[in-house]
Every structure is written in C-alpha cells, then in structure tokens.
Amino acid sequence: MVHAGDWLSSVPTRSVRPSSDADQVAKSILQRLPDEATDAAEVVDELAALAEPGLMAIQSGRFFGWVMGGTLPAAMAADWLVSAWDQNNGLRFATPSAAAIEESAAAWLLDLLHLPATADVGFTTGATTANFVGLAAGRQYLMDEAGWDLEALGLSGAPRITVFAGRERHASVDLALRYLGLGACVPVDADHEGRILPDALAEAMDQQTGPSLVSLQAGNLHSGAFDPMREAIAVAHDRGAWVHVDGAFGLWAAVSPTLRGRLAGLEDADSWATDAHKTLNVPYDCGLAIVARPEALRRAFSVHTSYLIATDAGPGDPFEKVPEMSRRARGIPVWAALRQLGRDGVIAMVDRLAANARALAEGLAAIPGVEVLNDVVFTQVSVSFGSDDRTHRVTQRLMAEGAVWMSGSSWRGREILRISVSNWTTDAGDVAASIAAVRGALEAEPEA
Numbered sequence: 037m038v039h040a041g042d043w044l045s046s047v048p049t050r051s052v053r054p055s056s057d058a059d060q061v062a063k064s065i066l067q068r069l070p071d072e073a074t075d076a077a078e079v080v081d082e083l084a085a086l087a088e089p090g091l092m093a094i095q096s097g098r099f100f101g102w103v104m105g106g107t108l109p110a111a112m113a114a115d116w117l118v119s120a121w122d123q124n125n126g127l128r129f130a131t132p133s134a135a136a137i138e139e140s141a142a143a144w145l146l147d148l149l150h151l152p153a154t155a156d157v158g159f160t161t162g163a164t165t166a167n168f169v170g171l172a173a174g175r176q177y178l179m180d181e182a183g184w185d186l187e188a189l190g191l192s193g194a195p196r197i198t199v200f201a202g203r204e205r206h207a208s209v210d211l212a213l214r215y216l217g218l219g220a221c222v223p224v225d226a227d228h229e230g231r232i233l234p235d236a237l238a239e240a241m242d243q244q245t246g247p248s249l250v251s252l253q254a255g256n257l258h259s260g261a262f263d264p265m266r267e268a269i270a271v272a273h274d275r276g277a278w279v280h281v282d283g284a285f286g287l288w289a290a291v292s293p294t295l296r297g298r299l300a301g302l303e304d305a306d307s308w309a310t311d312a313h314k315t316l317n318v319p320y321d322c323g324l325a326i327v328a329r330p331e332a333l334r335r336a337f338s339v340h341t342s343y344l345i346a347t348d349a350g351p352g353d354p355f356e357k358v359p360e361m362s363r364r365a366r367g368i369p370v371w372a373a374l375r376q377l378g379r380d381g382v383i384a385m386v387d388r389l390a391a392n393a394r395a396l397a398e399g400l401a402a403i404p405g406v407e408v409l410n411d412v413v414f415t416q417v418s419v420s421f422g423s424d425d426r427t428h429r430v431t432q433r434l435m436a437e438g439a440v441w442m443s444g445s446s447w448r449g450r451e452i453l454r455i456s457v458s459n460w461t462t463d464a465g466d467v468a469a470s471i472a473a474v475r476g477a478l479e480a481e482p483e484a
C-alpha cells in the first residue's frame with residue numbers, strides 16, 4: 037500500500053520515461069535465488085526499490101505512447117481485491133460472486149456499446165486474445181454451416197476459409213489467424229485514413245468461393261478512423277461471411293452520442309474485440325471478446341464435447357467464453373470502473389479523450405514545420421515534422437527528455453510521431469505542456 041501510494045503520488049511530476057533500461061535494472065537484481073526465506077514485507081520493500089528506476093509512467097496524463105490507458109482508482113482497488121479474493125473464475129457454481137459481477141459488467145458493457153443484449157462476453161487478457169476468440173467463434177460457425185466436424189477432424193481437409201481484412205488492419209489480427217491455422221488473410225484496399233473500401237471488399241470476395249470471414253476495424257492505429265461498418269458488413273453478409281470487428285480502442289466511440297454515428301451499423305457484425313485496459317482505463321490485463329452467437333463461441337471453447345445450447349441456456353460458465361480454464365476474475369475491475377464513472381461518466385471520459393486529441397492536433401498544427409497527417413476523428417494523432425530524418429530526431433529527443441511520451445511509427449510511407457490520447461487523467465494542462473514539449477524539441481532539432 038505504501039509503495040503503491042508513493043508510486044502513484046510521484047506520477048504527476050516525475051519524468052514519464054524510465055531512468056534505467058532493462059539491462060540496468062537486471063544488474064540490480066540478485067543473480068542467484070537465495071536458499072533461505074525472506075520476510076514478506078522485506079521482499080516487497082526490495083521489489084519496490086529495485087523496480088522504481090525502470091518504471092514507465094504509463095499512468096501519466098502526458099503518456100501518449102502506443103495505445104495505453106491509465107487506471108481508474110476504483111478499478112485499481114478492485115484489482116487488488118481480485119488478488120486478495122483469489123477466485124478462479126471458471127465455473128458459476130464454484131465462484132458465484134466473481135461470475136455474477138462479471139455478468140453484470142458484461143450486461144452494462146453491451147448496453148453502453150449498443151451491442152445485442154443476447155451476445156456473450158468473454159473477459160480476455162487483451163484485444164489480441166479477444167480477436168482470437170471472435171475469429172475462433174467465426175471459424176466454428178462456418179465449419180458447422182459447412183457440415184464439417186472441426187472438433188473431430190481439425191482443419192486438414194476442411195473447406196478452406198478465406199479471411200478478408202483491410203490493408204491497415206492491426207498485426208494482432210494476423211497473429212490470431214496464425215493461432216487459428218487459417219493462414220494469411222486477403223488484404224483489402226483502404227482509403228487515405230486506412231478505412232477499408234467496401235467496393236474493394238466486394239470485388240475481392242467475388243473472386244473467392246467457399247466460406248469466408250471478414251475482419252473489420254473500429255479505430256485505425258494511426259488515424260483513429262473507423263471502417264464504414266454498415267456498407268462493409270452488408271457486403272460481407274450478402275456473401276455469407278462471418279464479420280468480426282477489431283475495435284481494441286475504437287469500439288468505445290460507440291458509447292458516445294456525438295461519436296457513435298461514425299460506427300453506424302456496428303451492431304450488425306457477428307463478433308467484436310475490444311480492450312478494457314486501453315480506453316476504459318482498467319489495469320492490465322483486460323480485453324473483451326463479444327460474440328453475437330453464443331452457441332458458436334461455446335462450441336469453440338467449451339470442454340463438453342457434444343455441447344448443445346438451448347436458447348434459454350442462460351449466461352453459461354465463464355470458461356466457455358475464453359481460451360483459459362483457470363483465470364483471475366479480470367471482469368471485476370471492469371465492473372468497478374463502470375460503477376465509478378456511471379453511464380454519463382463513461383461517455384464524458386470517451387468524449388474528453390477525443391477532445392484532448394483534437395486540442396493536441398490543433399495546438400501542434402499551429403507550430404511552423406508541423407504537419408498533422410490524419411483527420412482527427414477519435415483519439416489518435418499522427419504528425420510529421422517535414423523530412424523523415426527530422427521527424428525521427430524530434431521523436432528521439434522527446435523520448436529522451438521525458439516530459440511527454442509519444443511513440444514513433446511509420447505511416448503512408450513516412451516516419452511519423454504518433455500520439456494516442458488514452459489516459460483518463462489527461463487535462464488541459466497536460467495538453468498545453470505536451471504541445472510546449474514538442475515545440476521545444478522541434479526548435480532543438482532544425483531541418484538539416
């Protein structure tokens with residue numbers, strides 16, 4: 037408790053970046069595990085001291101790296117309780133409170149995201165696993181439709197499933213396809229913001245026969261843009277495909293009345309993946325796999341071999357919705373985060389993240405030599421400082437200085453600095469300080 041408090045109270049003023057790298061931290065750790073026991077409190081003191089120099093202040097309001105949220109207080113406290121309670125949340129019968137609280141969180145989430153109330157929700161480690169779960173349900177459904185006994189026969193000799201995904205899909209979709217043995221997807225052309233082109237999808241799909249799976253994206257890593265859901269889902273469903281949506285951070289736009297229009301038609305998909313550890317600001321690790329057809333999901337993950345679910349089968353056991361049999365009750369911090377914020381608070385938080393991204397983009401665009409490359413529709417801002425060389429130097433300088441953390445990337449064939457506003461604590465002061473930090477780094481790194 038003391039160490040956690042020390043850490044949290046240091047976050048607003050400390051350098052965002054760690055002061056030691058992993059090799060330096062490794063040197064401060066005992067090489068050999070001592071033979072004798074150590075007092076538990078002493079272990080925690082030692083741990084806190086040795087970790088401190090190598091901690092990244094991901095909870096800082098000036099951390100904009102990759103796409104990483106902070107931690108809401110109620111969610112953090114709930115996470116500690118989850119450890120203290122030590123419930124292995126697989127069976128409703130064995131861990132009733134954990135199961136019931138996760139079911140409550142799931143129902144609230146479906147309502148907030150305007151997704152079908154009858155969908156199943158699996159609490160995964162993150163969106164990579166949630167993508168895997170959604171696509172696994174799709175694979176199961178397509179094989180069942182084709183009359184192929186996937187459980188008995190596996191994929192050898194099975195009808196080939198063709199997977200279609202936008203050119204700017206997240207790499208975790210490819211990873212999930214690899215886990216599933218589905219092979220590489222057919223990349224479909226996208227527009228300048230990275231949104232899949234429905235006509236290109238139709239054209240690609242019409243060149244294939246057999247079962248198909250389409251993976252769409254809600255929230256492009258570089259632009260924040262959303263695939264045109266209604267049009268793309270219609271193209272896919274007209275051709276009998278299962279439609280999955282990777283909305284690791286972008287799915288949260290659906291909670292906001294002002295942003296929801298950009299996701300119109302989202303609810304027509306068959307499965308969705310999102311993270312709670314990004315936009316919802318719960319501690320790692322927590323993602324959500326949402327599947328509109330519970331029977332396909334449970335057939336894919338249940339261990340009851342010939343499992344058939346009646347329509348009134350009820351909530352099902354937690355282990356039937358995720359790859360793990362044993363796991364922590366990671367849905368409990370989700371419940372606490374939602375309960376802390378309330379419906380209005382969740383909407384306000386999502387709107388605030390998007391407003392801060394717009395404010396950052398406007399402030400940066402006003403600096404000579406800065407080019408904002410994307411249409412800032414959600415939480416992501418991609419900027420260039422002229423040449424690739426200068427963009428790279430400014431990015432390196434910013435990371436070395438540590439007043440803010442923004443990561444470098446490349447997009448549209450150019451080096452970029454990418455800003456992701458995902459932290460609930462980011463305020464106008466952080467936005468102003470971050471713009472000032474970029475201005476300073478830019479002045480220190482003139483165009484060669």
Ligand SMILES: *Cc1c(COP(=O)(O)O)cnc(C)c1O
Nearest residue numbers: 103162163164206208282284311
């Ligand atoms: C972060 C992200 C993922 C992967 O999520 P993890 O929680 O890191 O597993 C997938 N898709 C998109 C669009 C993401 O931003």
